[in-house]
Amino acid sequence: xxxxxxxxxxxxxxxxxxEIFTEVDRIPEWQTGGPVVTDVSGRGDMAxxxxxxxxxxxxxxxxxxxxxxxxxxxxxxxxxLGLWFETIALLVSEKGGTRLDLETH
Numbered sequence: 311x312x313x314x315x316x317x318x319x320x321x322x323x324x325x326x327x328x329e330i331f332t333e334v335d336r337i338p339e340w341q342t343g344g345p346v347v348t349d350v351s352g353r354g355d356m357a358x359x360x361x362x363x364x365x366x367x368x369x370x371x372x373x374x375x376x377x378x379x380x381x382x383x384x385x386x387x388x389x390x391l392g393l394w395f396e397t398i399a400l401l402v403s404e405k406g407g408t409r410l411d412l413e414t415h
Contacts, residue, residue, distance in 0.1 A: 313415040328380035
């Protein structure tokens with residue numbers, strides 16, 4: 311499976327980025343495609359939490375595998391058509407803001 315990496319600098323402290331990134335109800339604010347979050351079982355910043363995201367007819371089911379506030383987040387998503395992926399997010403304090411490094415494989 312291929313690995314994809316993306317990095318972005320955000321003009322906000324890691325704690326604030328963490329809050330927005332891990333609060334499941336806020337996913338529609340920063341993900342594209344008009345996601346609708348359902349079936350949430352817990353808090354997005356806690357390992358073991360599960361939730362579903364619907365975009366059109368497809369539903370993806372995500373499990374939070376690791377959540378180390380405010381620096382590391384790992385999840386697994388069982389997506390459409392039998393596809394799955396794991397995402398690792400690292401939040402690094404940099405230049406008065408946050409560098410968000412995402413790796414998906």
